[in-house]
Amino acid sequence: MLKFENLTVTYPSGVQALKNVNLHIKEGEFVVIAGVSGAGKSTLLRCVNRLIEYTGAKLDGHVWFDGEDVVGASSRRVREIRAQVGMIFQEFNLVKRSRVLRNVLAGRIPKAGAWRSLLGMFRPEDKQISLAALDRVGIKDKAYQRADKLSGGQMQRVGIARALAQEPRIILADEPVASLDPITARIVLEHLKQINEESGITTIVNLHDTVLARAFGDRIVGIRNATIIFDEPVEQLEEATFEEAIYGASLSAHERRRPSRSEPS
Amino acid sequence: MKLKGRITWVLALAAIAAVYAWAGIMVEFSFDELINKTHRFFGLLSRMWSWEWWVQDQLWKPLLAQLWKPLLDTFRMAILGTFLGALLSLPLILLSTRTITRSPWLYYPVRFFMGILRTIPDLLYAVLFVAAFGLGTIAGVPALTLFSAAIIAKMTSESADNVDRGPIEAVEATGAGRWPVVLFAFIPQILPIFVSYTLYVFEINIRVATVLAYVGAGGIGQNLITALNWFDYPAVAAILIVIFVIVFGIDYMSGRFRESLVEGKEIHWPWKAGVSLVAVVGILWAASSFNVDPERISRGMVYLGGMLSRMAATDWSELWTGLEKMLESVNIALIGTTISMFLAFPLGFLCAGNLGFPRWLVIILRQIPNAIRTFPEIILAIFFIATYGPGAFPGVMALAIHSIGMLSRLNYEIVETMDRGPIEALSAIGATQTLRFRFAVLPQVLPEFLAMAIYRFEINVRAATVLGIVGAGGIGALILRAVRQGYWSKVGMYLLIVIVVVSLIDYVSAWARKRIIEG
Numbered sequence: 001m002l003k004f005e006n007l008t009v010t011y012p013s014g015v016q017a018l019k020n021v022n023l024h025i026k027e028g029e030f031v032v033i034a035g036v037s038g039a040g041k042s043t044l045l046r047c048v049n050r051l052i053e054y055t056g057a058k059l060d061g062h063v064w065f066d067g068e069d070v071v072g073a074s075s076r077r078v079r080e081i082r083a084q085v086g087m088i089f090q091e092f093n094l095v096k097r098s099r100v101l102r103n104v105l106a107g108r109i110p111k112a113g114a115w116r117s118l119l120g121m122f123r124p125e126d127k128q129i130s131l132a133a134l135d136r137v138g139i140k141d142k143a144y145q146r147a148d149k150l151s152g153g154q155m156q157r158v159g160i161a162r163a164l165a166q167e168p169r170i171i172l173a174d175e176p177v178a179s180l181d182p183i184t185a186r187i188v189l190e191h192l193k194q195i196n197e198e199s200g201i202t203t204i205v206n207l208h209d210t211v212l213a214r215a216f217g218d219r220i221v222g223i224r225n226a227t228i229i230f231d232e233p234v235e236q237l238e239e240a241t242f243e244e245a246i247y248g249a250s251l252s253a254h255e256r257r258r259p260s261r262s263e264p265s
Numbered sequence: 266m267k268l269k270g271r272i273t274w275v276l277a278l279a280a281i282a283a284v285y286a287w288a289g290i291m292v293e294f295s296f297d298e299l300i301n302k303t304h305r306f307f308g309l310l311s312r313m314w315s316w317e318w319w320v321q322d323q324l325w326k327p328l329l330a331q332l333w334k335p336l337l338d339t340f341r342m343a344i345l346g347t348f349l350g351a352l353l354s355l356p357l358i359l360l361s362t363r364t365i366t367r368s369p370w371l372y373y374p375v376r377f378f379m380g381i382l383r384t385i386p387d388l389l390y391a392v393l394f395v396a397a398f399g400l401g402t403i404a405g406v407p408a409l410t411l412f413s414a415a416i417i418a419k420m421t422s423e424s425a426d427n428v429d430r431g432p433i434e435a436v437e438a439t440g441a442g443r444w445p446v447v448l449f450a451f452i453p454q455i456l457p458i459f460v461s462y463t464l465y466v467f468e469i470n471i472r473v474a475t476v477l478a479y480v481g482a483g484g485i486g487q488n489l490i491t492a493l494n495w496f497d498y499p500a501v502a503a504i505l506i507v508i509f510v511i512v513f514g515i516d517y518m519s520g521r522f523r524e525s526l527v528e529g530k531e532i533h534w535p536w537k538a539g540v541s542l543v544a545v546v547g548i549l550w551a552a553s554s555f556n557v558d559p560e561r562i563s564r565g566m567v568y569l570g571g572m573l574s575r576m577a578a579t580d581w582s583e584l585w586t587g588l589e590k591m592l593e594s595v596n597i598a599l600i601g602t603t604i605s606m607f608l609a610f611p612l613g614f615l616c617a618g619n620l621g622f623p624r625w626l627v628i629i630l631r632q633i634p635n636a637i638r639t640f641p642e643i644i645l646a647i648f649f650i651a652t653y654g655p656g657a658f659p660g661v662m663a664l665a666i667h668s669i670g671m672l673s674r675l676n677y678e679i680v681e682t683m684d685r686g687p688i689e690a691l692s693a694i695g696a697t698q699t700l701r702f703r704f705a706v707l708p709q710v711l712p713e714f715l716a717m718a719i720y721r722f723e724i725n726v727r728a729a730t731v732l733g734i735v736g737a738g739g740i741g742a743l744i745l746r747a748v749r750q751g752y753w754s755k756v757g758m759y760l761l762i763v764i765v766v767v768s769l770i771d772y773v774s775a776w777a778r779k780r781i782i783e784g
Contacts, residue, residue, distance in 0.1 A: 049693055082695030093686030097784065098708045106704050110695050117696075118703055146784045159690075166694060 001027045001202060002048065002170065007061035007071075009043050009052065017043040017057065019226045028200040030193060032207055032217030034246055040226045041206040045172045047071075048204075049085045050078050066169075083110030086163025086201075088192075090175040092155040096148035100139070100158050103147055104130040107165030126165075133164035137191050153184035160191055170202040171195070178208065185209075189216045210243050222246055285603070288596035292657040292738065306652040313502035325503045332488060332507060337554075338402050339484035342477065343470040344551040346409020350417060351463045353410060357418035358459070362425040364433060365443075365451060376422075382415035384767035385760065387473045388480055388643070388731040389744065393756075395481045396748050397572060398565035403557050405474065405482035412473075413466045420462045421455060428454045461523045468512075468519050475508050476643040479734055480745070493647065505640070512639045576757030583758045587740060591762050594739030595770070597657050597732065598725035601664030606718040608669050609634075613676025613714065620680065620706075631677070638670020642728050646737040657738030664725045664732075675717045676710070683709045716778040723774050730763050 002025040009018040017040045025031055033041045046052040047063050050070055063070040065081060073081060086107070094103045108126040109117045116122060134140045137157035142150060147158060156176060163171055173192060177185035189205070193216055196203040207213045213220055220237060222230045222245050229245050230237075288294075318324045359365050360375040391408035398404045432450040441449075478486030485508065492500040522540060525532050614620060616631045642663045649659030687705035696704065733741025740759060747755040 051693055079695040087693035091686050093690035095687045095708045117700055
């Protein structure tokens with residue numbers, strides 16, 4: 001359903017954030033994109049809904065979404081595509097002063113229509129869908145609290161609920177757990193995985209943490225220095241080669257030295 | 266529960282509407298006047314242009330020559346008032362800061378005293394000092410000093426409560442006594458903030474010094490009064506231009522310097538040295554050229570003592586008269602602030618640099634609020650009295666227009682510092698620009714706009730207590746008359762009312778602001 005074809009992204013500074021990327025993602029897959037920060041993971045996700053254009057970056061190549069090229073789409077068409085793409089952010093991107101339900105209702109904007117949204121007069125079904133989304137991530141009871149009263153993990157679950165309220169065809173999660181503590185991070189990823197399995201929504205998750213990537217990804221795509229360095233099912237991925245590929249040789253060299261020192265000589 | 270929520274909303278709205286209706290009636294707010302008389306204001310402005318005056322006879326040249334001396338007087342008052350106020354605020358800051366003064370028995374009373382000092386606006390102090398010391402700049406300096414000390418101490422001590430305790434503990438850990446802690450751990454931390462607030466108060470004092478003449482304390486305002494009395498509008502315009510240029514220039518320079526101070530940017534030494542040199546030279550000049558007769562000061566102090574003791578015998582029979590006029594002041598502030606809140610709303614967005622408006626447009630638009638806030642409320646009030654006739658209504662208009670300046674500025678700063686995350690999220694959902702504004706921008710900034718308007722209301726209540734001095738309504742006229750007639754027990758009663766009502770409003774409004782921001 002999603003296909004990157006010879007995609008190259010150049011930032012106004014001249015930096016190439018992606019170099020000739022080719023990637024095919026099938027309906028219902030749960031894909032983890034792994035790589036250190038600055039490798040190009042964020043750029044890749046933001047090409048799907050073309051949020052990348054706010055940085056002034058230039059796109060060459062194609063991003064096919066359901067057979068339609070996103071790269072050349074009109075701004076009106078881009079908005080229609082975005083309506084089908086749910087996005088989850090590292091910093092949650094909630095309106096902290098608004099109530100939780102208000103934040104989730106924002107996901108209903110495309111379906112409710114411009115005028116109804118502008119007046120804040122959402123239909124009962126919009127509210128039902130939003131509450132159901134909150135229920136799926138287990139925080140329906142927080143619906144009428146202000147978002148800034150929640151913990152980080154709860155805020156990210158609101159972020160997931162907002163994406164779910166869009167009834168999306170695909171969910172993009174950009175470092176969804178990088179601002180959370182390890183246990184909360186697992187809970188949040190668990191929710192994403194469960195949603196993918198139950199509803200079959202195609203999900204792409206960016207992670208820099210190789211342990212989490214291995215624990216949750218069915219298929220792992222490694223990115224380093226703007227290029228895809230591997231793309232394999234998790235079972236076929238050796239831990240050592242994985243980490244070396246992601247972090248580079250320096251860390252592995254250091255890791256390799258350690259056992260040799262502890263060996264009796 | 267839902268129904269109950271709706272009923273609460275309806276009741277709250279009805280209460281607000283009732284308060285506004287009452288306030289509107291009390292300040293004689295009238296759309297009729299606004300529509301039918303506003304053209305007179307522009308009539309006044311058009312009379313400021315005269316080909317003979319400006320071009321043919323060039324009468325502004327002799328006027329400028331005359332303005333030199335009162336202008337220097339104005340500077341002298343503002344410089345000395347700010348400097349002495351800053352000095353006086355130092356012990357107050359140390360005594361009212363929890364980290365330094367450990368005993369609540371000390372810092373609470375000092376804070377209470379500072380609070381009272383701060384309720385009385387600068388011009389009211391000037392009224393009292395003119396009565397004690399006689400006419401001239403001799404009364405202006407102590408008035409500005411008291412007012413400055415109160416503001417600098419209050420603002421600095423609030424920041425001082427939030428200083429990093431780490432360095433203080435580090436010095437304490439060396440076994441040092443109280444003074445090394447103050448010198449090496451406390452003062453270095455609050456110095457930038459203290460200097461910044463002092464500069465800010467200097468900006469205020471320059472404005473106030475231009476109108477101190479209205480209560481008889483000298484300065485360039487005296488020339489303005491004379492020109493207005495002679496209906497010499499071109500001369501009025503010339504004086505206003507001089508005031509504008511000076512205040513605008515000082516605002517700009519001081520504002521730039523304060524910005525870099527507060528943001529902790531490194532200020533290069535030529536700048537530092539230059540600003541310090543200007544400050545030192547200015548203070549030395551102001552102090553050495555401020556010749557006052559020592560005998561006059563001692564006589565004034567004796568008289569002031571007598572005044573205060575007679576004021577202490579408050580005349581309670583004046584309670585209702587005073588309270589009624591004080592409420593008029595409060596209502597002037599309420600309606601004036603509300604109008605400016607609506608006018609500053611669009612400017613807050615248009616002047617923000619992060620909403621994608623062209624840079625040149627933003628820079629031009631920003632000069633509108635900056636220019637408006639150059640003129641003190643009192644000067645605006647004079648023009649609105651000439652437009653609408655004396656009463657509370659011109660007072661409302663003066664506060665409404667003057668407040669646009671400060672509120673727009675605060676508003677666009679709020680817009681510029683908002684969280685961009687929600688905007689990104691709304692973009693990702695596929696919302697149009699209008700909807701992004703509605704769902705990501707408005708909910709973030711509206712509560713803060715409202716909190717700022719409430720804060721402005723606190724300031725405007727103070728301003729509204731002195732508008733009466735020029736005939737623009739409120740308790741000021743009552744106070745001025747009682748002072749001139751020497752009814753000190755009445756003055757005492759009125760001041761007590763001002764102190765109590767202003768403190769009460771400060772308290773309630775601080776609570777409301779906290780509720781709005783923190784939810």
